[in-house]
Amino acid sequence: MVMAAMHVQVEAWCLRVLGHGILTSLRSDAGGQMSYLFRFDSDDRGPCAVKVRPESARRISRCLQLQSTAVNSGFPCARPMTGVDKLDPGMVVSAESWRPGGEMNTDGDLAFARRSASLLADLAAILEKESPAGLGAPPPWMHWNPPTGRLWPPNPVVDAMDQDRVPEHVTAIARAVSERLANSSLPLVVGHGDWESQNLRWDGVSPWAVHDWDSLVALPAAAIVGAASGAFASTSVPTLASLEASDEFIHSYEQARGQLFTAEEHEVAWAASLWPALHNARGESLFQSPPTALQALTEQAPQRLQRAGVR
Template sequence: MSSRARAVDPGLLARWCTEHLGSPPADELFRSGFLSAVIGLRLTDGREVVVKVRPDSPRMAACVEVQRRMFQAGYPCPRPLTGAAPLGVDVATAEVYVPGGAVLPSAERAAVAFAEAFAWLIRLAPRPGEVSALDPAPSWADWNHGGGGLWPCPEGSDVNLDEVSGAEWIDAAGRRARDLLRAGGSDAVIGHCDWLAGNLRWSGDALLVVHDWDSVIAESESVLVGFAAALHSTVSADELATVEDTQRFLDAYGRARGRELSADELRLSWAAGVWTRAYDAKYQHAVGQPITSLSEDEARERLRRAGAGSRGAGTGSQRP
């Protein structure tokens, strides 16, 4: 969310690599990230690694453990090389660098490919009780946060989304989706809550690698599937799933897991997709960016599929 890349002191980074990887950096391959600094390095011993630096959080150890277990289970993710270890005031982890791959599978099969990859992840992930706590969820997935308002506080920003006026239809859609989510519920599983095209790479239609394991959370399967179905892309990494793309994802996910989503699961999945995209839309509005994550018409249609009916859902004319 932040527009400022996280600064990392080169001397601290070199000492961290020497201590935790046994070799200092020789070359920097790339640098990206905003809330986190993601730095590709070639070490002096020839290994290519990625070091991720971000604010410390109790959940980081569990995120690394989930990634380690997924790699050991054969899921295509980078092999962790360290746990979460202090780097200055922050915490860092390292993993094997996995280069290459396309941002999207073939357009005609994209929704199915994303859904099958997600079902594979859910099937192989450890149970929540097998790792330490993954709370709190990242803000875009924290629909049931403990704060008093509708929206959680965005990471890396001091903006209070509940105090931002205008575009009232976004608040209405988010509130309606949250109410629907609170009315449902099931046992939690572990899954990835940021199933954006930028976090996956493909070799044709085969999954090459999934990145950003800081985004694993414990949540109901229906909600996790709803996030993924709403956030994946089919024709461009800059365009989120259409309503039709989301429907194709949900259908394909049911086939991939061997059991169609029930009516109750579908309602929760559609509601979860509305909530996460409304959250992003609210943030975009709050910081003066174009609202690209959700439109009012799309919110209305997604809420209709979530079972919200025609009681003014997704509009600013009537509060849910």
Template sequence: MTFDIDQWCKRHLGSPIEDVLFTSGHLSRVFGVRLTDGREVIVKVRPDSPRLAACTTVERALWRAGFPAPEPLTDPIVEDGLAVSAEAYIPGGSLTPGTDHARRFAGLLARFVALAPRPEMVGTLEPDLPWTAWNHRLPGVWPAADDRDDDLNAPEHVTPWLDDTGARVRRRLSRFVRTPAGRRVVIGHGDWEAQNIRWDGDEPLVVHDWDSVMAAPEAVVVGLAASVWPCGMVRRAATVPESAAFLDEYQRAACRAWSADEIEASWAAGLWVYAFNTKKAGLDGQSWLAPDEAERRLALAGA
């Protein structure tokens, strides 16, 4: 991915780059730069997608509402098939809040969902992020991987217990989305990992990765987060007790007790991202999810 970031900043931010503070990225290239006018900004460069404009709309709405989001400085601007955008740089902070970790992460997500605009107000958030795309329309259990070319459904990649887990989760969530709660869609963050959030003591400083904004039933949004929220603080996904604590704390922060069906759907959504990541990791000889934990989570999901 080649791109003249200095010229882009001159054209769209009105100032060239004085210094590059850092570069990073996985699915996108992220540049932290200081401009000659003194501003410090983040410039993101990634392949264009129809969903990116809506992601920025959500980020701007939450920033205006006082949520700890960076201020978007541009909308995504498409050049040569790449979508490039800029936002304010908010440095510092800790990966870990001072106390009550599950309560802090769950409460912040509840605030995100409460402040986010309605999905119909922001434009398309499709295609779904692969690790959230339990309802994909491709043949086989698994969607296309987000960061590799391997066909996860290829015969040489068959993992019977894991593929069965994914299929059972998809059936469970398919039943849920036909219910009134399953049809009630909200906007949330699809990659609610500790590595994407920074804290100042117990106060959230900034939430990153706004390209991962998603629209889904609330139970799905929360279930995904409940499975991955410690990632970054620790080198693993959430344990079953950590996921349970997150679900409890979210309901408390949102001031609404969920139905048994919503709770089961949350467990199913959390298992989906866990299983999808395990499927990819297995191609490299790594393991995230063990069969016995998959069965425990399937039972909690009613699947």
């Protein structure tokens, strides 16, 4: 769907669902999937954020339900204003309240690790009784065991590229992490699967907004925390937090929840801490981007694997 045609479809949907107003195209983001963001200034409801993405309507509907649960519990996030509808071809659309402002933290130090982990623990407390049903497969940066049996989750564009560009040690680490996480039988819970600094906004040290609710996942709690402990410091350029910061993140989460992880959960957390960086390092290699995640991964993987129980 070209952008002009999409704008027409989205505008028609907004006028039908949200009433009269003005639609403005904001941006598109290329990641594991492509999403398009618009602002719709509704005469009746005020400004809304409208998001279009190639997703399952069932999955996005469940994400919106859980986002509503969070905002109704006082968690800092936008409020869904509509359900999800389908657009042609293969795209879905929904709208939420416009929540600008706040600042992105660009320092992955220990103090920020504690604040970020505490906020994730607050969300876990809100969602702990919610069923993980309906969320389907996680996004590729959290999808370490795809049902295809392949190492990486399917992505036609990425899979068609020259895989020899990916360093052998990245593939070897990914296989070790995938096997370790496949051997876990921890129960699934609901959590945020893209806990990067770029998705959080702060008012000083107080949380202002958590974005990207499409990235809710159904995974073991330790895996969600572990992945966040590695990714929490990422801004516009994804990286891997320092070992000390990841350790502080996991410990702070345990303190905030008032319960320590078991030995098994600690290993799962450290294994999962590697996967977002593995996903990003593979992407850097294939697209020949600066090796930010690749360098951090190469330096830290031996110690993280050891803590994950991988020898």
